[in-house]
Amino acid sequence: MEVESNLLIVVIDVNPAQKYVRSDSKQFFNCVDSVLTFCNAHLMLQASNKACVIASHINQSHILYPIEEREGVTLKPIRQVDGQYEVFLELEKSVRSQIKKFVMSDAFTSFDSTRSADSSGNFTTCLASALGKALCYINRKERELTAGEKLNSRILVVSGSSESTAQYMSFMNVFFSAQKLGVIIDACVLGPYATLLSQGADITGGIYLRPPHIPGLLQYLLWVFLPEASLRKQLALPPPVPVDYRAACFCHRQLIDMGYVCSVCLSSK
């Protein structure tokens, strides 16, 4: 008998320079809470479901959950508290403690320095790196499957950062690899329109959504992103956003309708 399980990878942007965090830092906790609840809801749907949470920051990305056991470091077994499912507790504890560690250690030092600010003064998150890690993780889990097991993987990006063109190539590589592996990438954008993520969602067959009301994030996550890809065609989901597929020229980094492309290296002018 074939055992199917679903792997959900949530890439959460913990960059303090996100607009919604800067305007009201409490929103960030709401966002983390929503993502945790969303992961729990996913785990609850089926006992074999798996989850993974990856944080992406200004200059690093980290897998927050599951925590890898290293030699010499033994993890404390988690006891049940108030009858709560242990996996929920483990997920919540590790994500919260690691985000805290993240914010305490690095956020403020790198936030002050200008080294990660790009030319326009924006602080960009290394989402492409986090997505690359997510695909590596999926690749590993696929390999670890035993015969008769099947894994459906998908990635959800929750981000409010502005994008940088420096990551364009890495993003495209990630999207096409995901398309090849049959992994869909959903994007839940909490900031301005994200061109690259909307292209990624379109290429991989995911959903791109910009919730109009961020305090209600959890509702949007549960309604739109919880159902598996196979169920989605039965649902009346928000209509797809028109995707901007114009190329950026190499001279001014501007999006163009018509341009000249070098036949050898394919740079557009």
Next chain:
Amino acid sequence: MALDDTEGKEYRWETGYEKTWEAIEEDAEGLLDTAIAEIIEKGRRRRLQERRAAGNVRLGIMRHLYIILDMSSSMLDQDLKPNRIMSTQKILEKFVDEFFDGNPMSQLGWIGTRNKTAEKIADMSGNSRKHVEVVKSLNNYACGGEPSFQNALEIALSSLRHMPSHTSREILLIHGSLTTCDPGDVNATIMDLSKNGVRTSVISLAAEVRACKAMSKETNGTFGVILDEGHFQDLVREHIEPPPMAGKSDSSLIKMGFPQRNRTDDPGVCLCHLEDTSVSKLAPGGYACPQCRSKYCELPVECKACSLTLVSAPHLARSFLHIFPLDPFEEIDAIQCICFGCNKSLPDKNKHVYQCKQCRRRFCLDCDLFLHETLHCCPGCSVASLCK
């Protein structure tokens, strides 16, 4: 792997006696798995390095490839299971998918030859779905009679001749028959091919034919005779990667349009299905040419009204991976760390750790292979590029 070095020596039996089995050693637990994995891995690494060593070869990114299929009675032979033509069909189906994955701005065309004549099965186009259907529809063509390679080559040439000079012109001939029925001198056709810079490669399912070998040599193509089905697949797969540009080719700036998806719901008739009245109908959506506003269902396509090449930015980006391949990682001694890609604690059973030369992050073997073969970018370096 032993087949790779047939280049210099003419025939297999002229080479020395090789003890291929001696390379396989048992590991500490008496298993062969690790040894085999190592051999496969070494082969992959060597291929990566070979490509690197070739230096900055100009690749033909915009390719035009005609596949000439022998549909003669010899394709019904059953030395490949269930028979030659069906086995070919199965392999080509996979090829089409991978071809368009690796060369999104390229075009394919199909020519069949049987009963001493040649016919065009499908015109040049860049739509992968259409080509998969073409391969499936090969069932409708009954194989029979003798092939005519010269006729088939002439048809391909007549169409490739008009392709712009900055694109690559290629022909892949797959034949099972050892004879051909030609109206004239095939050498003249070969000269014509080489004059027009058409790279002609041949895969033979039966045996080496001198004319075919001479043709591939003359036009800088490759020539291969299959050993079995697996080898057949390898030979076909060699044509997925863009070949270095044959002969002189211009580097020019090509005007291209990047159309956007129509935002309105107003229906319209697309230009791509205009001729075929059975398919053509009013439908919303599609892409509008930025120059003349004519509508197309799919990209990439050349505008029929103003002959502007229409592509989308991801098409361009996908071709980039041939231009910027990822540098190979270096192998370092096992140290205790965590794989930067999949979070696995290292060292694992592979005993080796791999390090990116640029960002100095460490990876496990599986991630190393995954990054080089599928992802083509290093997650560590994309962080580093932001920190510059």
